[in-house]
Amino acid sequence: MAPPIAAYLAVFFALTTAVYAAASSSGYHNHTVGGASGWLFNSTTSTAATNYSSWASTQTFNLGDFLIFKTNTNQTVVQTYNETSYLSCNADDFDNGTFVYDSGSSSFSQALTISVPLTVVGRNYFFSDAADGLQCHRGLAFEINVNRGQGLPPSLNQPPPPPYIEPPGPDAAEQSPPSTVTLAPTGGATPLRVNALVAVCGFAAEILILLR
Secondary structure (H helix, E strand, C coil): CCCCHHHHHHHHHHHHHHHHHHHHHHCCCEEECCHHHCCCEECCCCEECCCHHHHHHCCCEECCCEEEEEEECCCCEEEECCHHHHHHCCCCCCCCCEEEEECCCCCCCCEEEEEEECCCCEEEEEECCCHHHHHHHCCCEEEEEEECCCCCCHHHCCCCCCCCCCCCCCCHHHCCCCCCCCCCCCCCCCCEEEEHHHHHHHHHHHHHHHHC
């Protein structure tokens, strides 16, 4: 006797659900930092909007994921791979993989969304260095561990363009050969500061793809 059609349907839906779940678990994800609380600091009470370390402990982070910081111009977003910089709550003393995202605006309380891609496996640290590091010391900071997952998508896995080199002039043959000079940082090296408005535009296409 042939099995009833209901049995076939049950197997079909079970397989469809399993495939969908597997695809969802292996895809890239956007993580809204702090959930509904956003990335904010209350200067009146001198407290962070939520416990960001607790929030981070509930998430799984992989290469190619994005952290979405819903914030305003009263805070900054510092991303670093340097634990010393993270523990000091100071982005200006170290340049070992430290990036500061801000709006480039001098206005206070201007709404801002900053999208930061996760491109390095291992420990990633985030904090706000506003108010001379006070916001970081009072809880506006967290660290995460980034897994390899399915690796970086092609849009985040492109090598940077080579540095521009001035073409030789017409009298280059008569000049002495150029010398190579290696520049070393002096004093307090300044980390790369990224205008968040440019960063948001740069990452917008990727986010739209992820949200489809």
